[in-house]
Amino acid sequence: MLVFILNAGSSSLKYQLMNPISKEVLATGLCERIGIDGILKHEFGDNKLTLEVSMPTHKEAIELVLKTLIESEGKVINSIDDIDAIGHRAVHGGEEFASSVMVTPKVIETMKKLIPLAPLHNPANIMGMEICQELMPGKPNVAVFDTAFHQTMPDYAYMYALPYEQYTKHGIRKYGFHGTSHYFVSNEARGMLDKKHNTRIIVCHLGNGSSVSAVLNGKCIDTSMGLTPVQGLMMGTRAGDVGAGAISYMMSQEKLTIDQALDIMNKKSGILGISGKSSDLREVLQGMQDGDDRCRLAVEMVAYNIKKYVGAYVAALDGVDALCFTGGIGENSSLIREIVCAGLDGMGLIIDPTKNNKRSGKARDIATNSSAARIFVIPTNEEYVIANDTYKIVSGLEK
Structure with a gap:
């Protein structure tokens, strides 16, 4: 299986193409200055490719990445059909998402409601999902939340000592971030401890x-x-x-x-x-x-x-x-x-x-x-x- 991994930011996006079974990374890269002028830094094997191409929006950036993976001198696959699924980094899942989920209209609707908790990140994450659904119709998209790993915290650890209504009305509590990293590293450590x-x-x-x-x-x-x-x-x-x-x-x-x-x-x-x-x-x-x-x-x-x-x-x-x-x-x-x-x-x-x-x-x-x-x-x-x-x-x- 080949998974296209996307981390969409407000004016940039990071990506990887990986086989999660073998852990082989076919390509990795970064689109910078989206909406300004546009720079693509693409790495595959021992090779590096830098392109200065106009990227007015994230859609053009993702189109360029897919074209680079398929057609340019940075080619690593033959067609979009070789990509089996898209995995998206999603910053804030609030209390609604305690694990990774398949992206559906309901998931996107819920993420939009959480935008006040992550106004800089969630809109870009959602945009990446919607663009991938448009450019690669029928391909499954999965959202992986930074906050999900921390949803096992007990209430006495995640609550702030503010009036309780601030939690029930506005969801004001500790959520935590970098969850995918904390999960990976702690799991590796358990293995090293045997x-x-x-x-x-x-x-x-x-x-x-x-x-x-x-x-x-x-x-x-x-x-x-x-x-x-x-x-x-x-x-x-x-x-x-x-x-x-x-x-x-x-x-x-x-x-x-x-x-x-x-x-x-x-x-x-x-x-x-x-x-x-x-x-x-x-x-x-x-x-x-x-x-x-x-x-x-x-x-x-x-x-x-x-x-x-x-x-x-x-x-x-x-x-x-x-x-x-x-x-x-x-x-x-x-x-x-x-x-x-x-x-x-x-x-x-x-x-x-x-x-x-x-x-x-x-x-x-x-x-x-x-x-x-x-x-x-x-x-x-x-x-x-x-x-x-x-x-x-x-x-x-x-x-």
Whole structure:
């Protein structure tokens, strides 16, 4: 089976063509600057292809991708008929979707009702589904939700201590994100532990967007992101946890509207806001090495925030069997892993400096032999989760 995996954003879209049974990736790529000028970056095998083509809308972008897969020098299949199904990343499923589902008119209608919870993401996700239905009629489409994995959280973990009516009337609660990554990594960790039952796993998905989850016996019981992705860890440009009083005071002092305050918290805060240099941790780490004190502060804040959540989730899980690092920062920054794990010996987490500093694109254990709990670095694979869920639903293996 070949699954076309689509992640449609507001002005971009990512895609892969994958066989979920063999895990073979035939092609992967990115369309950028949709509605502006248009750039397609297409990779297949060891080859790369970049095209500058006008993409007024997402429809032209998806048409170009399909044409590239079939006709151009980036060809990997003979026709659209070779594509068996389309799997879509869907950001917000609210409480309505606790698992991946076949895309139907009712599903799209429900997702439209959830747009207030994800105004930047859900409209683009829906658009991708509708365009694929138009361009590839009869092909099954499956929606895989970022929030679905976290729907197993107990009510005392996902509720905010606001008047209860804010939940019943408006659905204001913690939902969590990066669910496909947390699912994949925690499941891989269970395999590495060779222990499918009684597992207590903490997953740190660390990138430009970051979140931590506590996973008990394969089910999420808590996660750091909330109603929106801005809650939780300090991130590339997101503030993470900030007291409501600090926000209202900032708004008062700066004479800001709600939208202006949200723009600051989502796009001008985090690593960028503290360092004043970049949202890219690699540049900030270099700045710290060069003696920039604000870069040093940003790095230490990032690591401290992660460590606080790790400690909290060890308590929530009543112990820990494995701490996992994934995502661009989690997989590649040995220094962040080192700082996070420093002083966690009492929790049974002892990092091995030599193992930690070794580069590898594969899943590995970086704990000492004497560590009571394991510390894993596991490359995430969200696209495989989308492709595999699509395969199972289309094949009737998951009902």
